[in-house]
Amino acid sequence: MKKSIITITLALLVFGCKTKEKENVEENTGIEAVEAPVYILEVGCYAYEGNGNHVLLEITEINNSVLGNLSYNLAEKDANSGTFAGMLQDSILIGKYTFMSEGTDGNTREVAFLWKDGQLTEGYGELDETGTAFKYINSLQFTSNMPLSQTECEP
Structure with a gap:
């Protein structure tokens, strides 16, 4: 005891x-x-502006899918703008971008962004035989030097 x-x-x-x-x-x-801040993808505008480049993704709806408008105005290239419809899966926002470029409507291509630390960074990878979709989503490289940060939407 x-x-x-x-x-x-x-x-x-x-x-x-x-x-x-x-x-x-x-x-x-x-x-x-x-505690580290937790970033949640929200409805609103995400943009990059610098070196004569302007990229804007305006997310208008997040439900079962992510819907919005996407535009690229890159230095020394033709501007294009259109709609985005995709899904956020494991921090990767991937979807179909339907756009107008050089006066031609109905162009489509697949785009992907990595959602990390409150920014969207575009991904690149090998395209399929149509040239409009990624061949291997698991091998995308998110190496864009134009990360989109949340910003106020312009009226």
Whole structure:
């Protein structure tokens, strides 16, 4: 019985010291544990502007699918704009971009964006035989140097 009381007393003493030590470290350093922000894809505008390039994705609806408008105005290239309809799966927004370019309506191609840290980064990969869809979605490289950040939508 005496051994049990001594063991319990020692355990409480050790536990109490560890808790107090942790509190002292936080008080002395002034560092508090900060949780990383959680970013959620929302309805609104996501844009990149720089080096003469402007890319805008306006998400108008998020339900079973993500719907919106997408436009590219890249330096020294023809501008194009149209609609986007896709899905967000495992942080990858992938869908069909139907657009007008050089006065021609009804062009389509598949586009993909990686949703990470509150930004959408466009992905690139090998295209199928039609040249309008990705051949292997799992091998996309999200290497665009034009990440889209959430911004106010222009009226």
